[in-house]
Every structure is written in C-alpha cells, then in structure tokens.
Amino acid sequence: MDKSFAPPCTADKPYISVVVPCFNEEEVLPIFYDETLKVLKSINCENYEFVFVDDGSSDSTIKIFRDISEKNKKVHFISFSRNFGKEAAIYAGLSKANGIFTAVMDADMQDPPSLLPQMLKALTEEGFDCAATRRSTRKNEPVLRSFFARKFYKIMQSMSDVKVVDGARDFRLMSETYRKAVISLCERNRFTKGIFPWVGFNTKYFEYENVERAAGKTKWSFWKLFKYSIDGIIGFSTKPLALASFLGVFMLLVAFAFLIFIIVRKILNGDPVQGWASMACIIIFASGLQLFTTGILGLYLSKIYIEVKQRPIYIVKEEK
Incomplete structure (x- = not known):
C-alpha cells in the first residue's frame, strides 16, 4: 500500500476497530483472527482493536476469546449471559468500539478480510462515510433459500422507504460519525440491514462472489431467516x-x-x-x-x- 495511505498509528484511540459477533464459532475463530490480523499489518496498522462478542455460545468460543486476549492486549471481548441474537451482538460491539473507523465482520470468513484495504481507501481518500459489501452471486447456496432471499429484498424495496440492497452483508467499514448514528437507535427490535441505510450518509458498495464458511456450520436456519425477514418488513414499513x-x-x-x-x-x-x-x-x-x-x-x-x-x-x- 502507498505510504501516504499508512494510518496514524500514534493516535490516542485505535485507528480501526473490528467488531465480530460470534455464536459457537470455535472452529473458525483462530482462522479469522490470523487472517484479519495479517490484513491489518499489511496496511501498516498496528493501532487496531478487536471487539469480539460472544452471543451465549455453548462451545469453547469464550475460552478462545480469553486466550487471544491474554496474548494480545488489543483484543477485547464481551460475553452475554445468554443468546440474545446477532443484532444485539452487533449493537454491543459497536457500542464498545472506540476506533476512528469500525468494521463489522462475521467470523466464518464469508466476509473476506482482504477487502478491508479497499474499503478503508473509500473512507480516507474518496470521502465516503461507510464502505459496505454485497454478494454479487449466491453460488453454493441452496436454491430454495436463494429464491426466498431474492423475493425478500424485492418486497423490502417495494414496501419500505429504506433502500435495502439485494445481497447486502453486515460486513462494512464505517466512520465514527456513522457508528454513533447507528448506536443512537436503541430500539429492541433491531434489523441492522435496515438500520444501516436508514441513518443515511454516503455509502460505497463493494461486490464479491459468495464465499463458503471456512469451518463449522451456519447458525441461520430457514425458519430463523424467515422470522428475521418478517422483523425487517414490520420494522421498516407500515x-x-x-x-x-x-x-x-x-x-x-x-x-x-x-x-x-x-x-x-x-x-x-x-x-x-x-x-x-x-x-x-x-x-x-x-x-x-x-x-x-x-x-x-x-x-x-x-x-x-x-x-x-x-x-x-x-x-x-x-x-x-
């Protein structure tokens, strides 16, 4: 990366905070941490922090958090008393993050850390407030699930004044102003995919092909996704x-x-x-x-x- 793009690593606060909601991710967490750390170092950023959020996991996710945190003081974590859901985990992580820029990423490696340098450039050089991602394909996803997902986005676009982009992921890098706007919405029935565009600001989307999980199994069943879509429609449309x-x-x-x-x-x-x-x-x-x-x-x-x-x-x- 161009030296002029090197982040100010002497700042009092972290340059980049990486918020990672987790639920039973013991198999993939070490892979995610190592890969993301390599990307941060590739852009000469030593002034970072990880904010892991354990959403009531029943495996050894919290133990991995403790081990990583002991080795690296820039790693922080929050552990919930029970499973409150991914939306609550994202909110908790964003509330605790203290970076100039904050990234929200899943630990399953379906959010490629390699996109972070491009996303950071969009905020620092191109004047955007947020760099978001969307899947350009749904390769290797079950046909029925893909069909209903596309229908959901069409329904949201026709019913709601908020533009929810088809294939949009929670993976995004945001400015401090954008992050504070998101956490200022303290509603209990949270639908982050709607909240992100609702707060406004200038957002640039990066497309990439669907990536399979590096390890473990998805926690999103068809029924959970259906209920989540209903929450989105009810939360952002009358x-x-x-x-x-x-x-x-x-x-x-x-x-x-x-x-x-x-x-x-x-x-x-x-x-x-x-x-x-x-x-x-x-x-x-x-x-x-x-x-x-x-x-x-x-x-x-x-x-x-x-x-x-x-x-x-x-x-x-x-x-x-």
Whole structure:
C-alpha cells in the first residue's frame, strides 16, 4: 500500500476497530483472527482493536476469546449471559468500539478480510462515510433459500422507504460519525440491514462472489431467516397495515356485490339460493382473511409491547 495511505498509528484511540459477533464459532475463530490480523499489518496498522462478542455460545468460543486476549492486549471481548441474537451482538460491539473507523465482520470468513484495504481507501481518500459489501452471486447456496432471499429484498424495496440492497452483508467499514448514528437507535427490535441505510450518509458498495464458511456450520436456519425477514418488513414499513385495511374494504365490496346477486337471483328465479358448499367456502375464506389481517395487527402490537417494556438489549456476563 502507498505510504501516504499508512494510518496514524500514534493516535490516542485505535485507528480501526473490528467488531465480530460470534455464536459457537470455535472452529473458525483462530482462522479469522490470523487472517484479519495479517490484513491489518499489511496496511501498516498496528493501532487496531478487536471487539469480539460472544452471543451465549455453548462451545469453547469464550475460552478462545480469553486466550487471544491474554496474548494480545488489543483484543477485547464481551460475553452475554445468554443468546440474545446477532443484532444485539452487533449493537454491543459497536457500542464498545472506540476506533476512528469500525468494521463489522462475521467470523466464518464469508466476509473476506482482504477487502478491508479497499474499503478503508473509500473512507480516507474518496470521502465516503461507510464502505459496505454485497454478494454479487449466491453460488453454493441452496436454491430454495436463494429464491426466498431474492423475493425478500424485492418486497423490502417495494414496501419500505429504506433502500435495502439485494445481497447486502453486515460486513462494512464505517466512520465514527456513522457508528454513533447507528448506536443512537436503541430500539429492541433491531434489523441492522435496515438500520444501516436508514441513518443515511454516503455509502460505497463493494461486490464479491459468495464465499463458503471456512469451518463449522451456519447458525441461520430457514425458519430463523424467515422470522428475521418478517422483523425487517414490520420494522421498516407500515404498508402491511394499509394492506390489511385494503383487504377489509375489498371484502366489504365483495360481500355487497354478492348480496345484490342473491337479491337479483331471488327476483328472477323465485328460488332460494342453493349450495351449502359454496357458502361454507365463502365463510372459511372470509374467516381466514380476518385472521390474516388480525395477525398483521398483532405483529405490530407485539413489537410495540416489547419496545415499551424497555428491557435491555443484552446482559453482559463477562467483559474485558
């Protein structure tokens, strides 16, 4: 790297903070740490810090944190009292980070550390506030999972005023101003992929092909991803509520039209309306629609319920 790009390693605060949320990542953590450290040294940065966040792991993740921290005083960690979720871990890490620039990265090596120099250049030389990443392909990802992921991004883009980029990762490098803006949103129902673009600022995206995990297994099941997508839609759009209202008005018009049909048929034929099966189908359909719209209202109410209780986003068991 150009010497003019060498970071001011004599600063009072770290030049780069690397925030790493972890949940049962014992197999891949040493690989991630070694590779990321090599990249930081390649840009002549000795003034760094790692902020690892243990999200209630049941393996030896926290032990690895302690061992690394003992060898390198620039490594800090937070351990939760239980599993609070990746969103809480990211928030905790960003709150503890103290660098001029802060990176959020997964430990599974699906976020290539080799992109950090380019991302840093975008902030220091090109005037961006944030350098984000997105996958240009979904190679080696299950077909069904890829299909629903693409549909989710399309729904978010059509329903929300916040632009959530298709394939966007949590992996990004941000300025101190950007980081403080993100942690100023202390909501309990967090959807980071929506929060990042919501705070605004100038962001540059870097594309790369999908990378498989270096070791271990993914912690994101299809059901967890589905619930996460629902949180995103509910958290950044009120259009589902408008949809529920629209469906109610639509069914009212359908019922009125059907009533007119019955009256006209009675006048013309003089026969009572026949067909209990069709009537049963109509009743079941209308009942299902009512439950669907009530469910939408229930989701919004449940989010309000969680927010007003003001419980902490996470509870720390151990910190260094």
